[in-house]
Amino acid sequence: MPTTIQIADVQRLIAAGAQLVEVLPSNLYHDKHIPGAISLPLEQLDAKSAGHLRRDRPVITYCHDQQ
Amino acid sequence: MSARAAWRLELLGFDRVYRYQPGKMDWMAHDLPIDGTEANVPRSGDLARHDLPTCGPDDRMGDIASRVKAEGWDACAVVNAEHVVLGLLRGAELSADLEMIAARVMEPGPKTYRPYASLQTAAGYMDQHGLNGVLITDSDGRLIGMLRRVDVQWPQGDLPPVETSAAGSA
DSSP: OOEEEOHHHHHHHHHTTOEEEEOSOHHHHHHOBOTTOEEOOGGGOSHHHHTTSOTTSOEEEEOSSOO | OHHHHHHHHHHTTOSSEEEETTHHHHHHHTTOOOBSTTTTSOBHHHHOBTTOOEEOTTSBHHHHHHHHHHTTOSEEEEEOTTOBEEEEEEHHHHTSOTTSBHHHHSEESOOEEOTTSBHHHHHHHHHHHTOSEEEEEOTTOBEEEEEEGGGOOSOTTOOOOOOOTTBOOO
């Protein structure tokens, strides 16, 4: 089960090498995103697109807000 | 959306998946850096002044008023030990009985905006309500500063309708 985290955990995990993934549509990513985040829109998230992520590092997903 | 993505990644075999549920708005509400084509568009947090005087709820108005005036301000945020905004003192409140404490005369629960709120939105609100400044707080209600109307370049009466999505509630 994915673990829900807050901002302090996000910062700690990023510092430890976690991969940050924005799952919003790519136009919203291009407008504004958290530094270092990768764009992987939910509707395009499959085995092929996820293949760009490293499996040996944690992954953090985020979108706009509490959605 | 981030939950479904996280679950899908687990289904695809990723075993350390986290979900930052509060998301991008929370990140921006903490006044942290952002990238992207709109990253350099000034927002309320960028122009907020961080030298707004603060006081505690039990501070005496006589002490507060003289300090605020000496610092060249006409407003003072009432905050607790965690720097969470409890209230606001401005014109009328700052002229209150000098022996009163701040908690008794402050405007409780003043309107606040998050730092990512557009300048148009915050300035529009100030114009509509005849205010010369609004408080900017993070998503936990902690004070970041005050956005002054004079620091926003949009001329009065030339602003789009006020949005409410970036208004604070913390």
